[in-house]
Amino acid sequence: MKLYEILDSGRRILEGNGVPDPDIDAELLWQYVSGMNKLDIIMNRGEDIPSDIADRYMRAISERRSRIPLQYITGVQNFMGYDFDTSENVLIPRMDTETLVETALKIADTYGDDRITVLDMCCGSGCIGVSFGMMKPESDITMADISPYALELTRRNIRKICSDDVRFHVVKSDLFEGISGQYDLILSNPPYIKSSVIDMLMPEVRDHEPRLALDGMQDGLYFYRIIAVKARDYIKDEGYVVFEIGNDQAEDVQHLFVESGYDDIHLVQDLSNNDRVVYGRYKRSN
Secondary structure (H helix, E strand, O other): OEHHHHHHHHHHHHHHOOOOOHHHHHHHHHHHHHOOOHHHHHHOOOOEOOHHHHHHHHHHHHHHHOOOOHHHHHOEEEEOOEEEEOOOOOOOOOHHHHHHHHHHHHHHHOOOOOOEEEEEEOOOOOHHHHHHHHHOOOEEEEEEEOOHHHHHHHHHHHHHHHOOOOOEEEEEOOOOOOOOOOEEEEEEOOOOEOHHHHOOOOHHHHOOOOHHHOEOOOOOOHHHHHHHHHHHHOEEEEEEEEEEOOOOOHHHHHHHHHHOOOEEEEEEEOOOOOEEEEEEEEOOOO
16 A cells, blocks of 8 residues: 555545644654655655554554544654643643743843742643743742652653753642642643533533543533642742643633732733733732
8 A cells, every 4th residue: 555545545535524724633643653744745646655654553543533632642742842742631731821831931031130939730731830940940849749640740741851851840739739839830721611511612622521620510610629729828929820721711700810819910912812811919918
């Protein structure tokens, strides 16, 4: 079989099963099983392919056809320019979340060359804390999660991306239960999807990503309420709490900040012009 033939076959199978962007996923899965890059594919489209690689490819296509997320098949997802390992027990890093990291970095720039301390609450894969720390060397990063799978994956990504940099610390914690000290910035992408909405999500999310990382309880605001209040004991004077939010939650989360005594509250939109980040400052004099 020629390369172009198996790519077309993979695309048609994915398309017939309703997989979004079937041409892109078909090619990415070929890159994954063959080790080829995009240029290799272009230059070798008419070449015969080894049967063992063809078999591996069709197995990968079969997995994707069943709506297993691409990132769980390949085991990797790029985030902020870094290739993070993924796991079926941990939420997949998403490009939308890069807005949270970019916003936090802009806030951190106001500290100048001072060393800052950061808490990544509900760290998942570690993509937020690791990316921030790699881009802001003058920082110490604590990453916390209740899930042992998330903590294991975060440690793996620290080893992979940060070479076990001692600035990064991983803590098992049910929200702030295991946290000590105070931080200049507290960053969080908590579960924020309403419980009633989860079963209506696309199959990749609904059937494969961990509900623990998705479910924000009845109104989606459960974790924001707790974090906004509890964070006041763990944020330094005039420090900031930075949340990723769902695109219909900006007003509610801003109100939670106001009710909890924060000021300098801002809303940031992502590249698709969706409301994506809300942050606020806590002054102890308040």
